[in-house]
Structures are given as structure tokens and as C-alpha cells.
Amino acid sequence: MFKKEMFENMFKPGKIGNLEIKNRLVVPPMLSEYADEEGNLTERYIRYYEEKAKGGFGLIIAEDNAVEPRGAGFTKLPGLWHDSQIEKHKEFTSRIQAYGTKIFVQIYHAGREASESIIGMQPVAPSPVHDPAIFEIPHELTLEEVIELEDKFVASIVRAQKAGYDGIELHGAHGYLINQFVSPFSNKRTDIYGGNLMNRLRFPLNIIKKAYEKVGNDFVITYRISADEFVEGGLTIEDSKIIAPILEDAGIKAIHVSGAVYKTGYLPSAPYQAPTALFSDLAKEIKSVVTIPVIAVNKINTPFVAESILKQGKSDFVAIGRASIADPEFPNKVMEGRLEDIIPCIACDQGCQGYIGVQKPVSCLVNPRTGREGEYNLEKVANPKKVMVIGGGLAGMQAGVVAAIKGHQVEIFEKSDRLGGQWLLAAIPPGKEVFNSFVVYLKGQLDKHNVKVHLNTEVTEEVINTFNPDHIILSAGANPITIPFKGIETNKNVVQANEVLSGKVMPGRNVAIIGGGLVGMETAEHLAVHSSSVTVIEMKETHLEEMAGIPKAFMMKSLEHNKVAIRLGTKLEEIRENSIVFSKNGVSEELFIDQIILAIGSRPNIALEEIIKGKYSYTKAGDITGVADGIISVKEGYEAALNI
Template sequence: MEQRKFPYLSAPITIGRTTFRNRMFSAPMGGTDITNDGCIGPKSAAFYELRARGGAAAVTVSELMVHPETDGSHAYHLDESILNSLAAATYAADAIRRHGAIPSLELSHSGQFAGTYMTDKSKQHNLHQWGPCDGVRADGAHVKALSQEMIDDIVAHYAHVAGLAKRAGFEMLMIHGGHGWLINQFLSLLFNHREDEYGGSLENRCRFAVEVLKAVRQAVGPFFPIEFRMSGSEFCEGGYDIDEGVRIAQQIEPYVDIIHVSAGTYQKTFGITHPSMFEPHGRNVYLAAEIKKHVSKPVATIGGLTDPEMMEEIIASGQADIVYMARQLLADPETPRKVIEGRPEEIVHCLRCFTCMAERAATSTRRCTVNPLIGREMDGVEVTPAPVKRKVMIAGAGPGGLYAAYTAARRGHDVTVYEKESEVGGILKSEQALPFKHEMYELSGTYKLLAEKAGAKIVTNTTVTPELVSQVKPYALIIATGSTPVIPAIPGLRGEDGANVVIVNDYYKQKDRVTDEVVILGGGLAGCECGIHLGMEGKKVKIVEMGGALAPDANVRHRPLMLEEVDKYCEVYTSHRGIEVRSDGVLAENEKGEQVLISGSTVICALGQKSTTDQVEKLMDTAPYVRVIGDASRVSTITNAVYLGHHAALDI
């Protein structure tokens, strides 16, 4: 056989007596249908199984709370007294193992942040919160110190649950000691101010973790892989840094088989623990690399890893022995298979948009912007050939149209996509100008490649008209004509008067027209992100928003991180309505009715999008099967366009 394109990522690794087929592991991500009593529901089992099918060497089911008496989080439990608990865990482990992946289970305790995953946050405050010390959380909830008797009971429960997990068929355990959860609360001076044998010195602060690991080892035996997940650094005032992270790893090393190095602490470092689009890919790898210098056990790394070249270099250069992916394996569960088979160009890359995590917070399910299967795996993950092959015409080569073409072509249909512009991508073309959103621009190229490899044809510079439909005579027409910018009749915004105006969608083509002083009219997602980019370039940026808040529709995970960046780079005028665009800026009216000149020599119009309703209406009755998807139906998200495009193609 020829040399693998990524030989280090593709190489097996043996830990204890367990051989993992490659170095790409699927990181813990909470499931989608946790039952009221904490069982792993069938949708969750399917959610984890998809990543096993995709070639990951290990798949970690997350999170199982070991001690419900002191941690009332709505997460998984494993308890013989709960009907179906052991059976549900067994089905989940089996669903992973039958595809050649090693099933792993993350054992955890939230400590003073119990109830985190409840969609009804008011119930979290009704729970008793337990931690290393008495205290009051930042949100006012009271925390009680765990007694020695309670600590002993929690340690015993770790051991008991570990034994049950092994009985259920899990072949590795991850002990969660990072991110501000209970074990980390003992490790860190941020939380631990005890004066007994669990507080003070580093050895004392590591005592609880060591007791847990010893108890788990006793329960599972000598050759069963135990992985310890830790934050290499907490990245906040009062927390520990990488130097202490190294010392913690050394204290833990004798009792574990893998040291899994993550980063950060609860609530304070969300965009670092799960690197946002504003952070470099692999921004936490250096933590694992430093710890690896001081330990001999295998070290795993994680954090915004999506690029096979980067991951190959991490292993090849000895920075880590294993790479973990979470969001990337939602975006493309087949990433490991594509790496091993030398097809990296076919990988659909994670956008780091946080749709997956925001959806879990909103509805306790999962969605992925770029993968319509995620969270809906039981609806079917195989695209089966259609019994009757049809001629399919798709109007518009944005993300929804391209994904519809990909699905329809895999079903064996004769598919042609028509795009009025010279380049595919629709509204995503505008993202090429923003370095932190370049994956979003690249997405359309990946979808185009996948659609063409599946057999779809793509015709550019061609507008779909009723006449063209009549000429082509398709059975199915999928209308994915997208949206156009909203440009209201504000004096100076249009025509010759708008000589200093750039429409945000066209910024990528007109960057040279943008001066060093910019007013962005519209504080939605597009306006804010454009403002951040221009601010990063050193321009003076002012955002004018008619509403009382910026980007209220942005998802709950991305929005706070985006607003932090806006604060760094932009001056913001909310509750200001633009009434005139002038050569020296925007004349706006504030909520008191006063007129204010917001100065700037360039004005960027980012006032939203509207559906291409006229075009849709002309095409609605031109083929036997017609479906309208994405922004053409209702201005929404890429997530919506891709999901509806996939299902429109399945319905043909």
C-alpha cells in the first residue's frame, strides 16, 4: 500500500492492552435526549455512533454525573436502581464499538455549578450547590463545603459507576478534572481555600483527584485505559497557569494512562476552552506540548483543531500523542476517514459558529450549521438511491442549493445547479474578506466539490427564468435564490449620492474604497463582524443601530464573544436611527429625538437582507415538484438553508 498522506495521524496507538486505530479521538459532547432520570436516549446513542462510523479511534460519551445527591445536573447517570440505565449505556457503547471505535465514558461532577445543563435555569438555583468551600457564587447562589464523609461517598460513587461502565461495554474512562468542575475546583486556588488535607499545598489540592483515580483503577483493573482531562491553564485572575498545570499533571501521572490537556474554567473562559472564530486554531496546543515535556504518559490535545496538516504536525513534532476534535466531528463525522484515505479536500470544516452549543442551550438538542444530520441521526444517515431517477434543476448555488445538489446527486438524480453570478457561494462570498470567517467562504467550495464528485453539474452566469425551466423541463425545481441586501430610501444611501457608501455584501470587492474612518449603518451580525474586522485592521469604526441592542438574533454562545470583540474595536451607537448619509458621516436621530452627526468618511450599509420574492413567485408553478429553501423562503441562517436543502432533495 502507498504511504499514507498523514502517517502520524493515521498510526495506531496502544494504551494498556487497548489498541486505538488512529490518533484522532472524538471529544466529549453532551447528547441530545437525556431522559428525565438520566438515561442515554436512543437519539444520543445515534449521535455518538455517527462519529464512530466516521473513523474516530475513540468516541467519548459525555457527561455522566457520578453523584446525583450532590450534583443535580440534568446529565447522564448510571445506576442499577434506575430502570434501563445500564441497558441504555450498553446500547450506546455497543453502537460505538461495532464500528471499530473504542467507546469511552466521561465521569464528572459539576460541584458548585450543578444544574448547568438545565434549560430551566431557575431550577438550578433550587439545587444545593456543593464545592470544596463555603461561599457564594458570582450569580448569588450559596455553596456549601463538602464534608469528609461526603467526599468519601463521592469517591466511592466514582468507583461504583466506573465498574458499571465497564460492565456496560465501555472500554475507556475519562475522568473530568478541568473546566471548573468539582475535581478542578479542588485543584485550583480559584475555588479551594480549605485548611485541611485537601487544601493549601499542591499535593493536598490534588488529593481528591488522586483518591478518585485510585478508586476508579481499583474498580476497572490494571489494563483498562483511564484518561484524566485537565485544564493546562485556567486563563483567569486567581487561577493557575501552565507552570502549575505541569505540576498537577506530574501529580496525576502515576494513576492515569492518558493526560488530556484542555484549558480554562467555567463561565470565565468559554471562548478559550472552546476556541471561537476570533481565536487561532489550535490556540491551546502549546499547553499540551509543555506538559508532554515533563511526563512520560501519552498526552492528548484539543481546541479548535480542524486542519489535517496542523494535526499531523502536532503529532509529528511531538507536541502531543493524540488529537481530540469535538465540533469538527459534528461538521464532518467522516474527517478521520477522509484523513486516513487521503481525501482532505473533501473535509467540511467547522465554522466555529457555536450553532451546535447554542442549540443545546436553547432546546436540549443539537444542530450543526454545515451538517444537517447532527441531532437528527435517527431520521437516517444514509442517502439511498432514488427508485426513479429524475431531472433536477436547482436555482442558486448558495450553501442550501449546493447541499441540495450534493444530496440529490447521491440519490442518482440528473442534477444541474444554475447560478446567476460567476462564482458559487451566494452570500458566503462576502465572508472571504473576514479572516476569522474564511472557513465560511471556503464552505461553498467544499460543497461544490462534493456535489460535482457526486455527479451534479454546475452552470454559472445563468439566471433561472420560467423560460429556462420550460426549456430544461425538470421534474423537480429547488428554488434557492437567496436574498438581497435591504437598502432603504435614506437620503444619500443610494445612487450617485452614495459615493461613499459600500454595501456590506460587496465589501470583499470594494475594500479599496473603505477609508480609515468608517460608519457602519446596522448593528446586526454582518455589521458587527465587519466592524470587528475593520477595527482589527486599525480603522476607526462606529456602529449605528436603530434598536436597543446589537445583533439580538445572534446565537447565545457566539453573541457574547462577538460583543467582547466589538467593545475592543468599535464605538457603538444603539437606539440611533439613520436619517441621512452624508459625505462626512451619518446623521442619526437618538431616542430623545435629537439629531446627531456620527462622523466618518465611509459608510457601510448593513441593514439586513430580504428574500428574492419576485423571482420565487415567477418560478413557483413551473415544474411538477417545486421546493423553496433558505433565504428565498425566509431570511434565516445557513443552518436552515442546508437542512431544508438536504430534505428537499430527499423528498424528490
Template sequence: MKILQPGKISNLELRNRVIFAPMGYNEGFSIEGHDYFVERAKGGAGLIIIPIFASEAVELSGESAFLNEESFDDFVKIVEDIHSNGAKVCTQIVPGYGAISTDSKNYDVPVSASAVPSIYNPSIICHELTVEEIRAIQDGFRETVKLTKKSGVDAIEIHAYGGYLTDQFLSAVWNKRTDGYGGDVKARARFLLELIEIVKDECGEDYPLIVKYCPDHYMDSEGYRTIEEGIELSKLLEDAGVHLLHVDAGSHGMRWYIAMPPIYQQEQIYQLKASEAIKRAVSIPVAANGKLGDVEKAETALEQDKLDFLVIGRGLLADPYLPMKLAEGRPEDIAPCIGCNENCIGRVSAGDHISCTVNPTVGREAELELKASKSPKKILVIGGGPGGMSAAIDAVKMGHHVELWEKSTRLGGMLTSAGRPSFKLEINYLIDYYRTQLLKLGVKVKYSTTATAESVMKSGADAVIVATGSKPLVPKNIPGIEGSNVVTGIDAMLDRCTLGTNLAVIGGGLVGCETSLHLTPRGKKINLIEMQPKLLPEPIFAMNEMMLAGMIYSDNNITVHTGTKLLAINEESIEVEKDGQNLTIPCDTVVLTMGLKSENHLVKELKGKISVYAIGDCQEPRKIADAVLEARRTVLSL
């Protein structure tokens, strides 16, 4: 495989073409941060990129790690241990946030190349950086470069991704300056070109230098970068002595084209369109990111010469041993990223440490490491959803004897319905992964087996992990809710019911929105009813919410009714209340997506009779990540 072939950036040789993307750890260079980066080196990545903030002269580092004399020794330890595991190290230096921030060090407003509206709050006008402030940022950048070189790092990447401060200088939409930092493409690139000169001055001409940037913003509005301008910029960077172009696409503030496309983004790796165009225009290597943890797509892109290196972030969170498993011929053992964004970028954006829905050890590598049990037990797992399957896999890896009972004829639990929409196919890859691991590890799975307190007590288990999940919530106080024209969203997703043409979907949360989008391509017209003032009222990562809501409002077969309460269900209509008025909405089928209710009766029946543990939705309906994390913690406690 070309993925596994050695690669070269300037004079730096890498053991393969896999680069761990600069996905930072909020607690900087702590012990947990150390383990987080080193684990990806142990797993076989060729280059580990560690993001750090350049200078606090004008902006505070915020969520980013900051390299200074106080943090230097801890950083050096990370570098040394990455090296000892066969990988090389690159620091990604972030010159600033600019208009994507809410304030700055010396002002109540963000700074930017010009006095333009803040990207996420257009009512705020940014402070235009003075030349003196630009110099202060660059001076701080120089000091960071010096410390980076001193630490033994092998390469430097300058961060110029779409919407950050450097890109605000590069882009006409944000750069309105009339001095030497504004004007044509080359003039707008002056800020970045001067940063490149600083690296050359401090580290030498051949020291491996990477620039991460967006050749194409994928925006039709005037001032945003087109691929034609991106090619011109790329040639400027090549002429300036950059050794690797790290291509991304889109920008902050956009609904669709963003750095880490969520599961809803189904266009096939749009970053590759940009990287292919740049690869044809320059003679230096090109890297790209964006769902490249999909090994088949990534290998095809390399073979088709669309890029030279794969920058993988979320894929190496889900499974840091992806490169090693490929080298060992075990692709079926690679845990897939599902693109949910909830526990990686979502947590970081909320100020928490990074994690992963399918890999709870991210950021907690030492704490949640599986070790051989000193007293193996007979473990019975009830329920074959994500929590139950994870618990069974973890328990076997620790040396326990495990049996799993599943009441249906297949594994997956709620994942089965969640993976039905065409825009959520990655969920099915996760089910396949779990199924494969259970088979390879020899876990005995009993299908069509409904657990009762009596059957569990007769099983001879030393401990029982109950992962029976949840069921759709059906309020009994709504007239007509038990009628033959009423179905649940899960039944609709799994084609377990007959649907009419005009549907009323009750509940505009995540499940209601996804169900609606799944059904409209099947010829359905939908009135989507949500009692709260807005769609998706539950906590959802902002970019996911923005994209999903955009999909709903752009679907002509969906009519959204927010602030609308369901009163009654009739044979051919529903009665609702909105703004104090009662309304009748015609429909032939009502689809309930009003939430979930825990299936916890077995836990209650077993308490006090046997060692029993409840995980996942049977405790409280939540997300995949909660079930998987609770599975790991429970198994470790046995």
C-alpha cells in the same frame, strides 16, 4: 500519516490516534443517541468517549446523560455496536458542575469547593460542600464506575475541565478550604486523587484511565492555574496511575480561552502549547483537543511530538468519516467544521439535541440518511449558496440528474462575503469543499445564468429547488439612503465599492460587527450604530457573543453607539437620535448592515406551473444551518 497509526493507552490498543471528544447527546442513550455515537465509530475513530454524569446525590444531571439500572441496557447496546464497528469505548464521568450551574439538588444556589461567587452570576454565592457531601458524590461516582465496567466499556475518563466542580477543587481561585481538601497543589488535588483511587479499586491498576483537565487557565489573575502549576499537577496524576492526560486549556467564564474555540479565535490551537509543555514533563501519553479537525495542523502536531492522540469533537460532527477518508486518501472529501458553535454546543446549552451547521444529520442519522431514489428525476437547482450547493450534492448522491444555475461567476452566495474577514477563513474551506464535491459528482454548473420563470420552464426539469438567497435590506424611508456615499456591508466586504476613511456602519448585529472588524485593519475609523440597547441583539451562542463583543470593544478604531436610531444621511455626516436628543456624527461613507430581504420572486412566479421548492434565505433570511437542513429535507421528499 501518524494520525492513522495505532496507539496504546495502558493495555488498550486503538486502531488510530483519533479520539471522538465527549460531546454528549441530550436525549441520552435513546435510539438517536445510539446512532449518533455509532456513526462516529463507523467513520473510523479509534476511541469514542461518551459523557455521563457521576452522581445525583448533590446535583442533578441536567443536560448530561445519567447511567443507572434503567438506562443500562440501552447503554450496553451502544457499547456493543461501537465495538462491532472497530472502535473502543470510553466513558467520561462528570463528578459535578459546581459554580458553573445556577442551583443544586438541595440548595437554591450552586455547590462548589468553597463559598465562592457563581461563575456566570457573581451575585450568587455557592454552598461550600461538606465532607459528607463530598463522600456522597464519591459514592455515586463509585456506583457509576461499577456500571461502566460492567457494560464492557474499555476505559474511563474523569472530567476535570476548567471551571467544573473537580477543577474548582483543583484551583486556588475557587478552593479556599482549610481542611484536607484545600491548601497546596497536592491538597487541592485530593478530591480528584480520591476519584482516581476509586477507579483503581473497582477496575484494577491497568484499566485504562484518562483525566481531562486544564494545565493552564491562561489567566493572569491570582489563583488561576499557570503552566508551572499545571506541570506539577500533571506529575501528580502520573504518579497516581493515570494512563493518558487529556489536555485542554482555559476555563468556563472566560472570554477568550475556552474548550471549543469559536471561529473568532485565531490563535493557533492554544491547547497545543499546554500539551507540548506537559508532554515534555511526563512519560505517559498526552492527548489534546481544540480545532484539531484541521488535518494538516493535527498531523504536524503529532509529528512534532506535541501530543500522542487527537481529541476531535466538532470535526467529527461535521464529518464522522474523517478518519476513513484520510485512510482512503480522500482528504478533499472531508466536510470542514467552520467553528461556528451555533448548532453543536450552542444547541446543547439551550437544552436542545446536538446538531451541526454543515452536517444536518448529526443526532438525526437515521431520519436524514440519503438512500438511492427509486424514481430518479431531473432536478434544477437555482442558486449556488450553501443551500443550493448542498441540495445539488444530496440530490446527485440519491441518483437524481442535477443541474445548478448560478447568476454570478462563482459559487458561494453569502458565504463569499462572510468568509472575507481574516478571522473567518474557515468559511472559505467550506466553499472549497462544496465546489470540489460538485465537480467530483459531475454536477453541471452554469455560471452567469439568471433564472427566469420562462427559462426554468424550458429547462425540462421535473422539479426545481430555488435557493436564490437574500439581498441587503435598504429602508427607503430614510433621507439620503440612496446617496452615492452609501454602500452595503456585502459590497464593502467584497471590495466592490470605494470607501472613505471615517465610516458609519449602520446595524450592530453579527454582520455589522464582523464588517467593522474587517475594515479597521484597513485604516478605517468606524462609528458603529445600533438601535437596540446592546450590540448583537439577535440570538447568538453566548460564548460567540462574548468573544465578538470583546473584539469590538477592544478595537480603538471602533466607537459603539447603542440605543441610537438613524434619522438621515448627509454627504459628510449622519443624523441620529439617542436618549431623546438629535446628534450629528461626521462620516464620509455609510455602510448599511441593517439586515437582509428574501429574493423570492422566482418562487412566486413558478408556483402552480412546476414542482417548486424554496429553501434557505429565499424563504426567510436565517443561518447556514437552516439552508443546509432544508436542502436535505427537500431532497429526501422528492
């Protein structure tokens, strides 16, 4: 349907310095937590990047490599602070370059965005001003210590050259140490490293000058910039349009245009609620003032978006970040015209930024193989089996696809009239329409691998016995819970959240939602956007506990904007005909509403397990296991199929 000629700009060779890059597709530096705790590269780390090189990316910029242990803002961050680390980096670069892909490494120091809990000591910074997201006063670097850190950056760059990297990227963005020197938001010094723009730029300019003296002017040094920090008193795009030509004059070979700092850290990995390619206009502004190549980044998650940015001349290269985590074969699939086979990034941020935020290794909701490339064997089995998948939600669909790829004969049985299960409802709230792209992808893969699907089919013992499977994957989902409150049995205004989201029940004008979990809050946002007045009642003192931090930040802004009232630590006492009674700290209150929506969780549908137990080989996956979490459900479906 789509020809590769539609994406001609993406596949034109490009140059950075004297390096020729085979296409315009870049993997930007993204933390993986795949290094070991001593900062050494591991086989898991190398294989993860190697998949992207196999997948056809022209340039990979490996994630933040710290210049010293106290510069590591995460527990398993790779480093280039010691010569003993070089050998493993040599193996890494040679394995990436074997596929015709150029490999850079990002050189970084977290500065005040490190934490004593991680590095075991007080973090350092240009000034003793705490980061709003860390809340620890850093040690103010002395003049001698600043010069020492410049030399540590240079030493790491020299090691990178010795390790065979084609170039390096200085991390001057996102509020890390270089950015801390450059920005008036964090730099309050009055010596030669502060007080005016050129003094604030002295730290990175000295690093660049000293580095070129060691590695030669032909070695590629690029710079990542937060072109707008989006904070009070921070750098703006107009500041960065002054800075960029200065960096070019210093010898920087390309500028990688990002934005934000930790305080505004929900922006650099923009979730589903945010606009597409929201930093591309920043890239365009920087490109207007320099002659060196510019790289655009952030939520460039489809080939159409990438091609559009290049075609408009906003940038010279496009960074495909989370979409490369979702599908490392993104370039090859575009080149071969297999767009329907691209695993779509839905910008959920669950397995990538969500996991990184709690110091866990990166995973991916739509691609459980991410980071497990050496563990998940997709080769065909020697003895195919007849596999029955009960339930066509995400877990069942993913299981069906993987089992079919493995060579099994697979059929899916779904009691409703469509595939997707609860995930279809998850795609209803504002901004989450993109979630449907994963269902569409899985449906296409089921067709491609000849998986027969039975819709409108209630599975009974007779149906199972007639099919007579060798193995069953039980992914029958879960059913909403109803609470035994006074007045609930006779009140016609009490409905379930899934009934409202699915369009089976017309929402009220004034509604109370019982439950402040993900379903309740997303239902609240959806109804408020569509002109209902919404109050959420939650017994706990917290809400949205299961939601990743970045999408949560966007949702909270939306809930506030749409005037959703959230009552935490509040107990529902009684449901009346046109009101509810609730209490907090022993004080009761009545709220007049025209609809009560229950969103208090689900109970696994285990009835079929009692039928098949002891009679058939089976595996459970998805909400039936009680997880009610998309990333775990998909992983369970994937692994259930692998283990047949």
C-alpha cells in the same frame, strides 16, 4: 493527490494502559443533549457515536456522564448514577466496539457550574463562592458530603466497568467539581480538602485510589485537566506540571490536556477567530513531565494539523472534536486518501457549542445529518427526477449535492459568475477565511456527482419552461434592504455592506454603519482591521443577537481592540452630504463621516415564486425563506433535496 503515508503518525497503533488503540485519533467528550431528561441513553445518542466508530476513530470518549442528578449541568445529560442505567450502556459499548474502536466514558459532576434552574436545587461546591458565569451561591460541601461524593464517583466508575467500557476519564477540567477542588480559584477551604496543593488534590486522588480498589489496577482511568485556567488566581501551566506527575503516580493511565473554566469558556471550543490547535503547547508542556500518554485537544480540525502535532511530539494522541461532528468519517477518508471528501469543520460553533449553550441538541452547519443519522435516508430513489436548482448559494449547492446523491438529474442556475452567494461575503471578515473551505467542498461534491452548473444565467420564465423540470428547488436568496431616510436618495456616499465586502466599493476612512446585526458588526470589524474609523448605529439596545456566544466573545474583544464605536438604542434621523444625524433619548448628535454603510437586513427574492406557483412542483430553501442564517439555510437545502 495525498497519500496516507503523509499521515503515518496518525495511523500508528498506540497504547493507553494495557489497551491497544488502533490509531491516534480520539473523539473527545462533547455534550450532545441526545440523552433523555432522566439521564438515560437513547437510540439517537448511540447512533450518533456509532457513526464515529464506523468512521474509523481509534478511541471515543463519551460525553460527561453525571454521578448524581444534581451533578448534571445540562438538561439532557447522560448519567451513571443508578444500576438501572447500566443495560443501555452495555448496548452502547457493544455497538461501538463492534468496529474495533475503544470506548471510554467521562465521569463528571458539574458542582457550582450546575444551576438551580436545571437541577431543581442549590448546586454544591467545595466553597460557597459563585461561578462567574452562573451567579448562584453554591452549598459548601461538608466533610461527610465530600466523602459521599467520592463514593458516588467510584460507584459510577464501577457501573462503567460493568457496562463494558474499556476505560473512563475523570473530568478534572473546565471548572467542574473535581477542578473546583483542585483550583485555588474556587477552593477556599482550610480543612483536609483545601489550603495547600496536596489537600486540594485529595478529592481526585481519593477517587482514583478507591476506584482502583473496586475495579482493579488494569482498568484504564484517565484524567482531563485544565492545564491553564486563564483566570486570576487560577491554575497555570506551571501548577499543572506539578499536578500531572502526582496523577501519574496515583495510577492515571493518560492525561487529556485542555484548558480554561466557565469564565474563560470561550477558549475550550475555540472558534474560527482563534489560533489553530491553541492548546497543543499545553499538551507539550504536560508531556515533558510525565511518561504516560498525553492527548492534545481543541481546534485540531484538519489531518495536516493532527499529523503535525504528533510529528512534533507534542502529544501521543490527538482529539478530533468538532471536526468529528462535521464529518464522523474523518479517519477513513484520510486513510483512503479522500481529503477532498472530508466535510470541513469551520469552527463556527453555531450548531455545536451555540446550541448547547441554549440547551438545544447538537447540530452542525456543514453537516445537517449530525444527530439525524436515523432520519436522513441517502439511498437512491426508485424514480429519479429532473431537478432545477435556482440559486447557487449554500442552500442551493447543498440541495444540489444531496439530490444528486439520491440519484436525481440536477442542474444549478446561478445569476452571478460564481457559486457561494452571500456566504462568500461572510468569509471576508477577519478570521473567517476558513468559511470558504465549505464552498470549495460543496463545489467539489457537485463535480463528483455530475451536477451541471450554469453561471451568469438569469433565470426567467422562458429558461424554466425550456428546462422543464419535474421539481424546482428555489434558493434565489435575498436582496439588501434600503431605508427611506432623508437625504439617502441623492447621497453618493451611501452604500450597502455587501458592496464594500465584495470589493465593488472602496471603503471610506471614517464610516458609519447602520445596523448592529451580524453583517453590520462583521463589516465594522473588517473595516477597522483595515484602518477605517468605524461607528455602528443600532436602534435596539442589543447587538449581535443571532451570533453564537463563543465567536461573539472573540469578536467583541476585536471590536474593542480596534476602537469601533458602538451606539446602541440610537435612532438615525438624517443623512447629510458628509455627516449623519442620530438621536438617543431625544438628544440629537451629528457625526462627520465620509461614508454611510447600510447593514439593516435583506428581503427575500420572491419574484420567481410568482412565476412557478401552480405550474411546477417546488420547494424553497435558504434566504428566500427569510431565515438569513447559515445553519438553517444548509439544513433547508439538505431537506429540500431529501423530500423530492
